[in-house]
Amino acid sequence: MARTDQRRVGRPPKAVLDRARIGDAALALVDESGDFTLPELARRLGVQTSSLYHHVSGRAGVVELLRERITLEIDTGQLDKRPWDVALTGLFRSYRAAYAHHPRVVPLLTTTPVRAPEVLVAYDKVAALLAEMGVPARRAMAFLTACESFTIGSALDLAAPEVMWEIPEDVEAPHLAAALTAQDSTGRRADDAFEYGLAALLATLSTHLE
Amino acid sequence: MARTDQRRVGRPPKAVLDRARIGDAALALVDESGDFTLPELARRLGVQTSSLYHHVSGRAGVVELLRERITLEIDTGQLDKRPWDVALTGLFRSYRAAYAHHPRVVPLLTTTPVRAPEVLVAYDKVAALLAEMGVPARRAMAFLTACESFTIGSALDLAAPEVMWEIPEDVEAPHLAAALTAQDSTGRRADDAFEYGLAALLATLSTHLE
């Protein structure tokens, strides 16, 4: 009789856990339930909670793992395209799309989002591009920050699309309701808004070229 | 000998707690420490944790109290100004300023922000204004959502201003660093970015008038 489910103590001959497996499970868990706990994560991995601490530094470490997963999906190669508006549009679309694939993860990443080297390097390339375009340094930073804030905000919008703009029974808002029903679908609203805002930010940038 | 600190059991002759006091303490606590727990909140109020449940529905209820506090500061009267760009700029500046006064509260409010009747009524007025201006209903919703997302994202930026754009030692980002130092101050960066983005969103809106 095989005893494959036998509980063992001590170091296993072959490591059963690694950061990749933890990241997979955490991402799946948040995608499904909107949040995660270390015990639930460990349960899914068939492991004790304390085992996780050999690979990540606690709950914050798992969040960091999630952040890596998401930012890795950003296609920074878009920045090599020309002309510049195609490059920038491509970058920020890809940025938001990375979040859009895992909307329920976004609320976990809202504090301190930009420290990932990947993103900083990409933003450095943007800064270089803007300088090359003749945008003054100070305005470059305003543009970059505005795009970042807008992208994060738009990603958050994806996390709770329906409830975000639901009008309660007791609130009188006929004009807003009319504008809402003018949208063909709820999913489209967030996309339209993002494209609208991104185009606006870029259009204003082009007026500051010299 | 006066025994004013005497512990008592049962209903006190005069209620010691109310939603206003809880809201005050919670706001102060989050402003100082960036988060709150019910035990800590109760300790500050000189009361047992379970007492809070007679006035708010648990932790979520306290968050709702915080949300009310913040949104109540929004000066929706700005919408009565004319011309339209003054009205809209005034509204969204006030919106963001309300968050800016309590930046550390923002991360607690990122999920489901717009259900507050105050804000919905204001947005209804905006929708009416846009219709009056001749903006197509579908584009109105895109504009409104974009402004909302941008404002939330900009408010989040205020919650962690320094660390947000800090470049680690091992990351090479000279162009970004140059753009960063071109800012006169860190506090200014977030303000500049907000003004830049808001102006961009409004400028693009004006091109869609008929």
Added chain:
DNA sequence: ACCTGAACACCGTTCAAGT
């Protein structure tokens, strides 16, 4: 109605004990 105090389930983190 409003506050207390005890109780409960649950979570994040640490650490000695095992291989």
Added chain:
DNA sequence: ACCTGAACACCGTTCAAGT
């Protein structure tokens, strides 16, 4: 090095007991 199991402090929530 890597996993277990027990332990600890802490949190959110409930509820009977008191006035």
